[in-house]
Amino acid sequence: MSPEVTVLLMFIMLLTGIFMGFPTAFVLGGVSVVFGTIFMGGDIFGLFIARLFGLMKNYTLLAVPLFLFMGVFMEKSGMAERLFSAMHLLWGGMRGGLGISTIAISAIFAAATGVVGASEITIGLMALPIMLEKKYNTSMACGAICAGGTLGILIPPSVMIIIYGPIARISVGKLFLGTLVPGLLLTFLYMLYIGIRCYLNPQDGPPMPREERQVSFKEKLRILFTSVIPPALIIFSVLGSIFFGIAAVTEAAAVGAAASMILAAGYGRLNMAVVREACQQTLTITCMIMMIAIGASFFSTVFVAIGGDEVITNLFLNLPMGKWGILMAIMLLLVLCGMFIDWMGILFIIVPLITPIAAKLGFDPVWFAVLVMVNLQISFLTPPFAYSIFYLKGITPPEVETTDIYRGVMPFVGLQVVTIILCILIPGIITWLPSHFIN
């Protein structure tokens, strides 16, 4: 059997398994065991053991449970409620102010948690009822929560970046720096969009009446010091110690976890039940992610052994469209995959295949990696398989139609595409920070 045919059969089996609904991790592992034993016999298990042990010994990946742990405490500390009322005062008087503050909190929360689900639900539960009550445009409100929540996976520290680093063999610190500006750019564009839209159509986001936001200067200072500064301090110290090379990513994550525990204690939300719950959630999500990592590393072992990586590389490099055309093809492929597969599947299956292609085409590895991660934002918002929409659907009141949410996320998907194009036209958006901080 030629490698081309084998690759095709492997992908057919993989996609069949995934779309029949068997857990992705076990499909990846299963396909590798089937093809591995056909082509290499029982020896394949020796290679699998080496890969499994490699994952268990990986020091960088330890940052995954630690950042998850930090995120759960941030979420349970009640920080979101405090931030929301602070932002309320800050932006409330503007048209669309609640939408803008939703995005602002999402960005801060994104830096504090590093995943999408929990932060989106926490923010959605606070922001959506208020926005609906204040007669905000329903679909815009839903879109803002989905798009804002999705930032969690992009703005560092994020679990996606920690996993991306080892897969593409790039330093996680560099990727953190690379994603920072695009993440903030997206945040800014989202806010700008809501601001302009509501300025032009005030009925989409009416400003809050003056009496509801009349607070003394002293009170404002108190809110600033108790609700904005403590979490901001934690986030800056975690990211700062990574950016300035003081601590490894894993160490910074441990400090962040300890600090967020102290924050929760300071807000009076820390007790045994909360700690147990946090540990449990951390275990479950870590196990889920690591199982996909195991399955995918088995898959790539077999895939490389049968020469699959060369088949895919040649397939792309032989496209008759030049360097930039191939980049466009890769970006479109990611969007297409994102409609059907979750980000972890894409990360573990597709990224190992496209990273060498980008290297052969002469693209900067950090720039390309960040571009892919910005692109993966789209996968959260595009149906039929859109995580962010699922999360929001779980908490919306019955009068919000699913079509409202779908309509609401579309402008934000547009802004994500704009950001990708900007990052391609002005590569400095991604590369400037990493090249000035870490050598």
Next chain:
Amino acid sequence: MNQIQTIIKFIDGLSEFTGKIMIWLVVVLTAVIGYEIFSRYVLNTPTKWAFDISYMIGGTFFLMGEAWTLKKKQHVRIDIFYNQFSERKRAFIDIFFYLLFFFPLWAGLLYALIPYVQFSWEMGERSMQGYWQPILYPFKTIMPVGVFLLLLQGVAEFLKNVVIACGGDEIQ
């Protein structure tokens, strides 16, 4: 039928028991790395052992938790079609894929792991990384134990699906 239920309940209980102990390792991990940072920057005496102990805790944490995660059905599925199938159809799909994908992989891995770990014990294998160079065989033993627990939970999930496929109710 009753015997099958007993087996399932026993395995579920075992996975849950192990998982509920393992969850605390993340606190230990935070403490170990926190202590290392403290002794490096404040006491100026970095520990020899923190690096090795951390990855050992981390590796144990996730591998030993996989069985419970499977029991709680937390491994992600792409369920756009799956959710539209009837309960029995879903059970048949799972049975098919457990037989094709799950059991060959994890049973095969367990079978290969036993001599691998046995060899490590006989060699008295030590880590070649870092300065501490701790013994590795206890940590390597986590692999067959974790894989065994996962395989066992797979058997329980498989049996649950068989019960549904035969027209019974789901066993919680």
